[in-house]
Amino acid sequence: MDPRTSAQDVMRCDLCETAVVQMHCDTCLINLCIACVGKHMISDESKKHEIVPFKNRKSTPKYPVCTSHREWCEMYCNQCNFPVCISCIASDQHKGHTFLKILQVVDERRNKIMKDVTELNDIIYPTYQDIASDVQNGMSQLEKEYGDLSTAITKHGEDWHREIDKLVKKLKAEVDQMKNTQLQTLQKHLDEINKKISDIKDEINSIDVVVNGNELSKLFSVTFDINKYRNLPEKKVPSLPKFTPGRIGEELGKLFGALSSSSLTSDKHGYSMKTTQKSPEAGSSPPVKQLLDQPKTVTTIDTGCDKLYSVACLSDEEIWTSGNYSTTKLYSINQGSILKSITTKSGNWPYDIAVTKSGDLVYTDYHDRTVNIVKNEKIEEVIRLQNWIPDGVCSTSSGDLLVILYSDDQKQTKVVCYSGSTEKQTIQFDDKGKPLYSCGNYYRYITENRNLDICVSDNRARAVVVVNQAGKLRFRYTGHTPALKNQPFSPLGITTDSQSHILIAAYNNDCVHIIDQDGQFLRYIDCGLNYPWGLCTDTNDNLFVAQRYIKQVKKIKYLQ
Incomplete structure (x- = not known):
């Protein structure tokens, strides 16, 4: 048996094909013996050859070899859809073609x-x-x-x-x-x-x-x-x-x-494809939807109300809105008309609003330290707090309420899950005992994702803080560079959709960020937005954006 072709033989020099490999050229990706190093160095003086001991060679990719010219194929022809070498690019065969690095x-x-x-x-x-x-x-x-x-x-x-x-x-x-x-x-x-x-x-x-x-x-x-x-x-x-x-x-x-x-x-419809994003109310996986290349405004609702803060979908045809006034209003999306108005018991303006699974309106009254629910147009006080003030609120897939609270001395902030008026869970610190959320009277909003993660938009911290159902920190999202108007990330309203995307209003950059359930940035939505504040999505994944100063709510389609 020829020892040079034996499976047990050592590697041989690529030039002389006889001597044992001792060196390597990281530039040309060939193996050399000591005697052939000089020959290789002068073979192409246009290159800066990096000769290193074989064991110290870089972990470089092995490019395909061109069958026509026996050279490394470091480029790819878009028209021909196959790898090409430098000689191929220079040939008439690929004249006028475009190339990418392989x-x-x-x-x-x-x-x-x-x-x-x-x-x-x-x-x-x-x-x-x-x-x-x-x-x-x-x-x-x-x-x-x-x-x-x-x-x-x-x-x-x-x-x-x-x-x-x-x-x-x-x-x-x-x-x-x-x-x-x-x-x-x-x-x-x-x-x-x-x-x-x-x-x-x-x-x-x-x-x-x-x-x-x-x-x-x-x-x-x-x-x-x-x-x-x-x-x-x-x-x-x-x-x-x-x-x-x-x-x-x-x-x-x-x-x-x-x-x-x-x-x-x-x-044939008995089985449905599994999803990694589960919720108790999801009997089957949602259809996969792709982001549109260009989100578009479907309709604009003129509310006539200045300083809009929050928007919540009652159905695919109706939305609640609230702002710096004591009355929360229900609008017809298609007609743009007011269907109903609810005035808070205290006369204060609600900090945040949400809609429960059964279709009841919930609002937080931070002046009155209460969380209230509206059933059949009658307001019921669900939670009354002492030493704590309510911020953002959302209704979960299980029918509970998630409420952000901050202390009277403004030194603590926590998320509490309530079943009715009973505390079920408190989320305040990470595994190292450090606070998850910033303190003080600053804007903070909350939503639950389809995978049951709890997502908090923390404006003072300039971050979105996402924890799992058990309250363990999953990630913090601090914005994407470059920002549309080069302003610091300042998150406000937050919502999610059927794909477990997290959508965040960045009011000072006049856009909405879309990230996936693991915190990876996907794209911006701008659509001519002006100080976007409150967000919500309907069952068809249409996005509703409350614009603070221009008295409008925009309905935007961003998924196929």
């Missing part, structure tokens, strides 16, 4: 692949696991219910004399046959689902090897059709037979009882 193209492709892998890992694979569990549970339930059916038949048979035992056995045999038929069908269904799960794991493992490796050319050979996993299987729904007992004394064979026929139907 590392940029690779990064984009890697990101696309990783996005699909993330969907496989986080959504599709867990969905199939849930389906398998659902089928398995259904089979167990089927076993139980068929067992109950057999017990009912047996109990009814005990009321009869011995001569009908044969008939009882006959009917039970029919039950067993129906059960076995349906279980066999469900077992086959479960085997198909488990096969899909196995295929998904194989896809993920094979892609991980390529994505985490440094062989860039292999990224272009990664092919898989993720759509075949997005199309979920039909759900098998068994239909149990019924046992109808007959009266004793009539013809035994006819009146002892009979089984109705059983069935196993398929429901």
Whole structure:
């Protein structure tokens, strides 16, 4: 066996192909022996060759090799959609074409692949696991219910004399046959689902090897059709037979009882894709919506009220608004007319408003130290505070209220979850015992995300503070650079949507920030906004923006 081609042989010099590799050129990405270093240095004096010991070579990417010119392909042709070398770019074949650095193209492709892998890992694979569990549970339930059916038949048979035992056995045999038929069908269904799960794991493992490796050319050979996993299987729904007992004394064979026929139907809408964003009221995953390239204003509602602060959706047709006045007003979105007005019991203006799951209006009265709810146009005091003053308020998916409170001495701020007037939870400090929120009489607003995170817009801290349901700090968002008007991040109103996006009003930059549930900036919404303050979204993910000084609420479409 030729030792130079043996799998156990050491690496050889790329120039002489004989001597053992001792050095490496980080510029040209080739391996060299000591004798060939000088030859390589003068081979192309236009380059600044970085010769280093082989063991100290940089972890550089391995570019594809051009099949025509045997050179590294460091660029990518947009028209031809394949890697090219410098000689290719200079040739007539690519005349007039545009090029990108291949590392940029690779990064984009890697990101696309990783996005699909993330969907496989986080959504599709867990969905199939849930389906398998659902089928398995259904089979167990089927076993139980068929067992109950057999017990009912047996109990009814005990009321009869011995001569009908044969008939009882006959009917039970029919039950067993129906059960076995349906279980066999469900077992086959479960085997198909488990096969899909196995295929998904194989896809993920094979892609991980390529994505985490440094062989860039292999990224272009990664092919898989993720759509075949997005199309979920039909759900098998068994239909149990019924046992109808007959009266004793009539013809035994006819009146002892009979089984109705059983069935196993398929429901193609029985399963829905899993999501990583869960809420108690979400029976299925929301459809995935993409951000529009250009958000657009759908309608503008002229309220005639100066200094608007808060807006809350009662429905897709009606919104509540409040400001620096004691009356909270309900508007028709389409007509722009006032439908209802509620004046606070104290005559003070409400600091913040929210709408509960049942459609009742909630408002905080910081002068009166109360949280109030409006039912059938009657105001009920829900919470009265001592030594604390209420700020922002929101209604949670479970029907509780989240209220921001700050102390009379303005040295403490906390978020309290109330069930009615009962305190369920207090959120005030991080794991190191440091305050989560700034202190004092400053603007702070609150909302609950679809994944049950609690999001607080803290204007004094110039940050959005997000904690999970248990009150553990997840992240702080302090704005995005560059800001639209180069003003410091000054967050006010805050809301979320069905995609678990967090939307924050930045009034001094006349825009709204959109970040994802993990705090990553996605885009700005401006749409000619003027001092945006209060925010809310409706069930169709339309955004409503209360503009403080121009007496208007804008309805904006920003998702496809």
